Amino acid sequence: MANASLNHEFDRILAREEAGLNRPQKGSRAFRKLMGNPLAVAGLVIFMIILLSSIFAPILTAHDPLKINLREMLQEPSAEHWFGTDRTGRDVFARILYGGRVSILVGLGSSLIAAVIGVGLGAYTGYVGGWVDTVALRISEIFMAFPQIILVLLLVSIAGQSLLNLIIIFVLSGWGSMYRMTRARMLSLREEEFVQALQSFGVPTLKICYKHILPNALGPIMVNITLTTAMFILAEAGLSFLGLGVPLSIPTWGNILNVAKDIRVLENNWWMWLPVGMVISFFVLSVNFIGDGMRDSTDPTLQG
Amino acid sequence: MVRASRAALIGEPAEGHFFMLTFILRRLFITVPMLLVISFLVYLGLELTPGDAVSHMIDPEAASRVSSEQYEQMREALGLNKNFVQRYAIWVSNVVQGNFGHSLSGGVPISTIVLDRLPATLELSLFALIFSTLFGCVLGTISALRRGSPTDSALTILGMIGVSIPEFFFGLVSILIFALHFDLLPVGGRLIPEYDSYFDHLPNIILPGLVLSMMMTAGVMRYSRSAMLDSLSREFIRTARSKGLPEWRINIIHGFRVALTPVVILIGFRLPTLIGGSVIIEEVFQWPGIGSEFISAVRGADYPLVMSIALLSVFAMLMASLIVDVLTALIDPRVRLA
Numbered sequence: 001m002a003n004a005s006l007n008h009e010f011d012r013i014l015a016r017e018e019a020g021l022n023r024p025q026k027g028s029r030a031f032r033k034l035m036g037n038p039l040a041v042a043g044l045v046i047f048m049i050i051l052l053s054s055i056f057a058p059i060l061t062a063h064d065p066l067k068i069n070l071r072e073m074l075q076e077p078s079a080e081h082w083f084g085t086d087r088t089g090r091d092v093f094a095r096i097l098y099g100g101r102v103s104i105l106v107g108l109g110s111s112l113i114a115a116v117i118g119v120g121l122g123a124y125t126g127y128v129g130g131w132v133d134t135v136a137l138r139i140s141e142i143f144m145a146f147p148q149i150i151l152v153l154l155l156v157s158i159a160g161q162s163l164l165n166l167i168i169i170f171v172l173s174g175w176g177s178m179y180r181m182t183r184a185r186m187l188s189l190r191e192e193e194f195v196q197a198l199q200s201f202g203v204p205t206l207k208i209c210y211k212h213i214l215p216n217a218l219g220p221i222m223v224n225i226t227l228t229t230a231m232f233i234l235a236e237a238g239l240s241f242l243g244l245g246v247p248l249s250i251p252t253w254g255n256i257l258n259v260a261k262d263i264r265v266l267e268n269n270w271w272m273w274l275p276v277g278m279v280i281s282f283f284v285l286s287v288n289f290i291g292d293g294m295r296d297s298t299d300p301t302l303q304g
Numbered sequence: 305m306v307r308a309s310r311a312a313l314i315g316e317p318a319e320g321h322f323f324m325l326t327f328i329l330r331r332l333f334i335t336v337p338m339l340l341v342i343s344f345l346v347y348l349g350l351e352l353t354p355g356d357a358v359s360h361m362i363d364p365e366a367a368s369r370v371s372s373e374q375y376e377q378m379r380e381a382l383g384l385n386k387n388f389v390q391r392y393a394i395w396v397s398n399v400v401q402g403n404f405g406h407s408l409s410g411g412v413p414i415s416t417i418v419l420d421r422l423p424a425t426l427e428l429s430l431f432a433l434i435f436s437t438l439f440g441c442v443l444g445t446i447s448a449l450r451r452g453s454p455t456d457s458a459l460t461i462l463g464m465i466g467v468s469i470p471e472f473f474f475g476l477v478s479i480l481i482f483a484l485h486f487d488l489l490p491v492g493g494r495l496i497p498e499y500d501s502y503f504d505h506l507p508n509i510i511l512p513g514l515v516l517s518m519m520m521t522a523g524v525m526r527y528s529r530s531a532m533l534d535s536l537s538r539e540f541i542r543t544a545r546s547k548g549l550p551e552w553r554i555n556i557i558h559g560f561r562v563a564l565t566p567v568v569i570l571i572g573f574r575l576p577t578l579i580g581g582s583v584i585i586e587e588v589f590q591w592p593g594i595g596s597e598f599i600s601a602v603r604g605a606d607y608p609l610v611m612s613i614a615l616l617s618v619f620a621m622l623m624a625s626l627i628v629d630v631l632t633a634l635i636d637p638r639v640r641l642a
Contacts, residue, residue, distance in 0.1 A: 039461070142342055145618045149583050150598070154614045157602040158349055230468070237470045238584050242599055260476050263491065267484050277473040285468035292464065 030219065033297035040293025046286035050279065054100030063091035065098040065251045077271050084271035086259060096276050099251040102163070103280075106246070107233035110170035115225050117171065118178025119214070126186025127209040137183070140176040148173055152235065156244050163246050166239070170232050181224055185217035219298030226291035230284045237280050253280050327633055335622050342618050343399065346611045347392050353607040404612040409604055414612045417597060425593030428516065428582055431509055435517035437571055440524025444567075445560055447525065448532035459525065466522035475515045475588040482511060491589075512589040516582055527570050531563040538562070 034040050053060055063081070069089035077084045083092035125133040143151065155169040189195070190213065198208045233253075239245030240254025241261070248255055253276055259265050260273035386394070398405070404414035447459045483491040489511050535541070536559050544554045583595035590596070594613060601609040 138338075138341075141338060142345070145338065145342060145621055146614065147617050147621060150614050150617045153583070153598060153602045154349075154610060157605060157607065157610050158353065234468075234470050238472055241470075241472050242584065242587060244599070244602060257470075257473065263479075263484070266476060266480055273476065277470065277476070281465075281469045281473065284470075285465060288464050288468050 030297045037293040039289045043286040043289025057097035061094040063094035065095040083275045095251045103253040106236045111228040114171045114174035118175040119182045122179040122182030126183035144176040223295045230287040407609045408606045421594045431513035432516035436520035439521040444525040444528030447529045463522040471519045528567045531566045535563040
């Protein structure tokens with residue numbers, strides 16, 4: 001019964017194909033699957049809206065995020081200042097837009113650099129093995145033995161606060177998991193038959209490793225990059241909230257939220273911290289939706 | 305690299321204990337050098353940061369009256385004029401005995417500070433651990449039993465929202481609503497001076513504890529959902545159903561019990577990360593634990609304190625992962641370290 005209807009369905013598809021009715025499918029299969037996931041699409045839309053409005057901040061607002069205007073201190077949201085002004089009269093909306101530039105740069109930038117290091121190293125050592133592999137593995141274990149936030153704060157106390165230092169610190173704390181994941185994938189992929197074929201043709205090791213094996217591991221790597229980006233954006237916000245992240249003179253999402261430590265601001269001036277907290281939450285949520293959608297579309301073992 | 309042990313393959317029960325012992329020894333063989341390397345790096349960091357123990361022991365106002373000879377004598381008394389390796393050896397033997405040196409601010413022994421602050425962190429972490437496990441398991445099980453339903457998708461999305469909101473922002477909003485607006489719970493702090501019995505400060509832990517639990521629930525929920533799905537697809541469930549057992553008995557007694565094992569292991573693994581996880585929450589709620597102490601040490605460039613707490617957290621992490629590995633191997637004989 002079920003078989004009959006299934007056969008019927010197959011016949012129908014075959015007939016459509018023979019009649020040339022099926023559109024030639026564009027893009028990769030994983031990408032099409034991602035586009036069929038409503039949460040991932042919603043995530044992409046929110047992500048693009050926040051990213052583009054940060055990039056085009058000068059077009060969207062006429063205010064300078066750094067300009068102090070003591071005549072317009074602590075104003076509530078109005079047509080002039082959409083999200084009001086802070087204690088020194090700076091426009092909060094402009095600060096969120098410009099702050100997004102730095103926060104996204106830190107989050108995305110650190111996770112991309114961490115990926116280049118972790119994936120580059122993991123692909124090579126996972127493929128060649130031997131003592132190089134052991135040494136790299138032990139080094140990554142040292143970094144991963146620390147709870148993430150403890151390691152980040154420890155490095156902040158040694159290196160001091162600056163934008164560049166923060167990116168370096170995030171890279172140091174994040175490359176380990178990328179390395180471990182890539183290495184694990186390489187360990188199983190290097191046993192595949194196409195690798196043996198390439199080796200017997202005398203293809204150089206580096207070429208086999210990066211050009212032929214690595215692309216097979218790209219799915220989980222991309223997922224890891226998105227989820228790490230989300231994690232770093234939260235970490236930047238948390239650190240800057242503590243006053244230990246990006247120096248306070250540079251507007252970032254975390255630095256804008258920093259004022260909410262003052263309980264009077266928390267109680268009376270909601271516009272100074274609520275909108276930016278929502279923006280961070282939405283941005284991270286959108287990145288998580290994208291990452292989750294990518295995991296579903298690239299990992300065939302996860303069909304739950 | 306998971307390999308079936310010989311004992312498990314051939315089925316020799318007598319050898320089981322022996323394998324377990326070698327497994328634990330081999331695991332220790334990795335953990336101890338790791339701790340030594342990390343302690344060396346931490347010590348290197350301590351040496352490279354400005355100031356030494358003597359310069360911090362002397363009162364700044366009295367510093368001008370201390371002659372360089374006296375200074376040298378003090379350095380010698382503390383063993384600071386020995387070479388680097390010797391100093392490291394002295395430091396390690398002190399640390400093993402629980403002597404971490406002194407904090408730069410106030411000169412209090414670091415072990416005293418840690419012992420003073422640890423109970424608060426453990427209290428908060430334990431609270432969050434219990435509640436997040438409860439919520440996570442219940443919600444994850446519901447999600448798995450109603451797989452594909454609107455309840456399942458709603459819970460999944462809720463879980464993602466949970467991991468996307470910055471924890472301190474969630475904490476601030478909860479302070480605003482429950483402490484400032486409705487005045488139900490205190491804004492922060494832990495002990496009220498006159499009342500120091502445990503139940504007197506119960507209201508203080510509710511807000512930070514629940515915020516921390518909510519943040520952790522998402523992970524447990526996701527994990528217990530997939531563990532439950534896995535367990536429900538096994539054959540003993542079909543057997544139970546064919547026996548005509550009521551559905552709730554199949555799900556709870558047979559399904560959930562099997563799903564619980566990986567979840568318990570996950571929770572064991574989370575224990576040390578809780579120390580890291582509560583750092584920011586402690587600061588938001590002025591909870592006087594290790595986390596807020598660590599942050600103020602970082603702020604005040606109190607390097608000995610920063611390094612000691614970091615080293616202790618690494619120790620906790622490594623010990624927990626050791627215990628988790630041993631537990632996993634005990635429960636599941638297929639898992640052995642290659």
